[in-house]
Amino acid sequence: MKLSKVVASIVLASSVVSVSLVAKRNSDAKFIMPSKVPAPKDNVMTKQKVELGRILYFDPRYSKDGRVSCATCHDPKKGWSDGHAKAIGVFGRVGPRNSPTVLNTAFQSHQFWDGRARSLEEQAMGPMQAHVEMDMKLEDVAKFVKGNKGYKAMFAKAYPKKEITPDLIVKAIASFERTVISLPSPFDLYLKGNKNAISADAAMGWSLFKGKGHCTDCHDGYNFTDGSFQNVGLGDDDIGRQKLKMKRKAWAHAFKTPTLRDVEKSGPYFHDGSVQTLQEAVAICGNGGRYPGKAGVSSMIKNRNLTSKDIDQITAFLKSLSGPDLPVVIPTVFPN
Ligand code: HEC
Ligand code: HEC
Numbered sequence: 001m002k003l004s005k006v007v008a009s010i011v012l013a014s015s016v017v018s019v020s021l022v023a024k025r026n027s028d029a030k031f032i033m034p035s036k037v038p039a040p041k042d043n044v045m046t047k048q049k050v051e052l053g054r055i056l057y058f059d060p061r062y063s064k065d066g067r068v069s070c071a072t073c074h075d076p077k078k079g080w081s082d083g084h085a086k087a088i089g090v091f092g093r094v095g096p097r098n099s100p101t102v103l104n105t106a107f108q109s110h111q112f113w114d115g116r117a118r119s120l121e122e123q124a125m126g127p128m129q130a131h132v133e134m135d136m137k138l139e140d141v142a143k144f145v146k147g148n149k150g151y152k153a154m155f156a157k158a159y160p161k162k163e164i165t166p167d168l169i170v171k172a173i174a175s176f177e178r179t180v181i182s183l184p185s186p187f188d189l190y191l192k193g194n195k196n197a198i199s200a201d202a203a204m205g206w207s208l209f210k211g212k213g214h215c216t217d218c219h220d221g222y223n224f225t226d227g228s229f230q231n232v233g234l235g236d237d238d239i240g241r242q243k244l245k246m247k248r249k250a251w252a253h254a255f256k257t258p259t260l261r262d263v264e265k266s267g268p269y270f271h272d273g274s275v276q277t278l279q280e281a282v283a284i285c286g287n288g289g290r291y292p293g294k295a296g297v298s299s300m301i302k303n304r305n306l307t308s309k310d311i312d313q314i315t316a317f318l319k320s321l322s323g324p325d326l327p328v329v330i331p332t333v334f335p336n
Contacts, residue, residue, distance in 0.1 A: 028191060030222065031191055031224075032191060032192075033181075033182070033184075033188065033222045034107075034222065037106045037107070037178050037179075038107070039178055040121070043121065043171045043175065045178055045179075046175070048154070048157045048158035049159070049171070049175035050175050050176050050178075050179050051154070051158075052151075052154045052155065052157075052158045052175075052176075053172040053173045053174065053175045053176025054176045055154070055334065055335065056145075056169065056172055056173050056176070057070045057071055057173055057177075058070070058071045058330060058334075059331075059334050060072065061144065062128070062136060062140075062141045063089075063090050063133075063134035063135065063136060064090040064091070064135035065090040065091050067090065068133065068134050070102075070127065070173065071330075072088075072089075073087045073099040073127075074099060074101070074102040076180075076325065076330070077325075078265065079101055079103070079262055079264075079265025079266030079267075080101040080102040080103045080180060081098075081099045081266040081267075083267070084098075084099070085268050085272070085273030086272070087099040089134065090133070090134060090135050093132040093135075094132065095130070095132035095133065096132070096238065097113055097238070097273075098113075098268065098269070098270065098272060098273035100258060101259065101262065101266045102177055102180050103180055103182055104180070104181060104182055104259050104261055105123075105177060106177060106178040106181065107222075108225075108227060109227055110227060110256060112126070112256070113240065113255045113256055114229070114241040114243060114244060114254075114255065115229060115241060115244075115256050120173075120174035120177050120178070121167075121171055122170075124169075124170040124173045124174060124177075125166065125170055128141055128166075141166060142164060142166050145164055145169060148335055148336060149335070149336065150334075150335020150336050151164075151335045152164070153335075154335065155168065155172075158172060159171070159172075180328075181326075182261040182262055183323035184323055185262075185320060185321050185322055185323040186198045186202075186320045186322075187202075187206070187317070188323070190203070190206075190320070197320075198316075198317070198320040199316060199320075201312070201316040201317075202313070202316040202317045202320040203317075204313045204317075205312075205315065205317025205318070206317045206320075208306070208314050208317075212304055212305075212306070212310065213282075213286045213304050214286075214304055215285065215286065215314070218257040218300065219257060219260050223259045223261060224260035224261060224321070225256070225257040225258060225259050226257060227256070227257065228256075229241045229251065229254040229256055229257070230255065230298040230301070231252065231255075231296055231297050231301075232255075232270075232285055232297065232298065232301050233284070233288070233289020233290055233291060233292075233294045233296075233297035233301055234253075234271075234284070234289070235289075235290050235291050235294060236253075236274070238253065238271065238272060239252055239253055240252070240253050240254045240255045240271065241254040241255065241256075242254065252296055253296060254298075255270075255271045260318055260321055261321050262321065262322050262323060263278065263318055263321060264278065264318065264321075264322045269281045270284075278315045278318050278319070279311050282306070282311050282314050282315055282318070283306065285301065286304045286310075286311070286314070287303050287305070287306055
């Protein structure tokens with residue numbers, strides 16, 4: 001071999017090595033939480049808005065039976081969910097789906113299991129009106145808030161000179177939700193180089209999660225979701241995202257890939273709350289769905305031949321994604 005060729009191949013080989021090292025570093029960099037939370041231009045965050053939104057979030061008085069608030073179904077003590085398979089609203093009415101966590105929803109481009117709302121502002125209008133949730137007319141919510149001196153004063157500070165409308169109410173709630181962001185977990189410390197922050201099993205689970213298990217095909221990036229809608233083959237009657245466009249066959253039984261941050265705290269799992277344990281959830285997503293081979297299931301849901309040891313290690317990794325609970329102050333008295 002001519003010297004020039006040898007040099008060329010060494011240069012080539014070393015550049016391949018450095019490229020793959022960079023790629024490896026970069027591929028893990030995407031799992032690091034961003035330091036900023038996005039907010040829409042017409043609702044930039046302020047302390048006053050967040051404070052007002054927090055009170056509204058916990059206030060059950062503007063629901064049909066006066067007992068149900070956002071926090072009933074998205075309780076900070078229950079991983080911002082409710083511990084029920086299916087949500088329970090006013091007068092004990094049971095809804096069709098599981099309450100998802102509110103944690104990190106500020107990062108999502110679509111809200112609800114089927115993605116039918118885009119912003120948190122738009123989303124919050126839904127539960128206020130839903131028959132199985134708070135069952136109110138938006139005008140009546142606004143009437144209640146306007147007739148309350150304490151709230152009026154808070155609105156005047158948060159949104160000076162603006163008339164109190166449903167639009168303004170959901171803006172305040174959304175501002176609070178943008179503070180419901182996961183705190184650093186042992187996994188985050190591990191990513192930053194503290195190799196002892198998680199157990200050996202969890203570290204193996206992380207490799208399996210990215211490798212053999214193909215979990216990052218969907219649960220990708222710092223919030224462990226790529227925002228895609230997928231049919232993971234649970235086999236229930238809910239057609240999911242297809243309801244938005246009946247013609248889209250590919251949307252049948254497709255639901256949003258959920259975040260996995262703090263997932264240990266927010267069971268039961270999946271849009272129908274049919275799964276009690278993380279092990280079971282991992283087995284469904286990782287070994288071909290609940291009924292392997294079922295028609296219509298996402299082509300990325302395959303039998304990855306995960307052994308029970310693999311599943312336990314992936315579960316240990318998922319538990320390493322639990323950070324401390326947010327120090328949110330739950331109001332005990334409400335404005336009058
Ligand atoms: C009765 C229980 C209940 C109440 C009350 C309730 N929610 Fe929900 N919430 C749910 C359920 C169930 C879903 C999923 C519904 C669906 O996807 O069709 C949901 C979805 C959401 C989502 C989307 C999460 C995601 O990842 O897609 C957000 C955000 C949210 N709720 C915030 C709120 C706010 C704010 C309030 C108060 C104004 C509220 N919820 C009141 C049960 C409830
Ligand atoms: C094809 C995309 C895809 C792949 C690959 C995938 N998931 Fe999922 N995962 C989803 C979707 C979509 C849901 C919610 C489905 C539903 O409720 O119908 C989900 C739900 C979950 C849940 C329940 C979370 C909750 O809050 O309800 C866990 C845990 C989970 N996945 C873990 C994993 C693990 C671990 C792997 C790898 C073995 C994996 N997933 C692979 C898309 C995927």
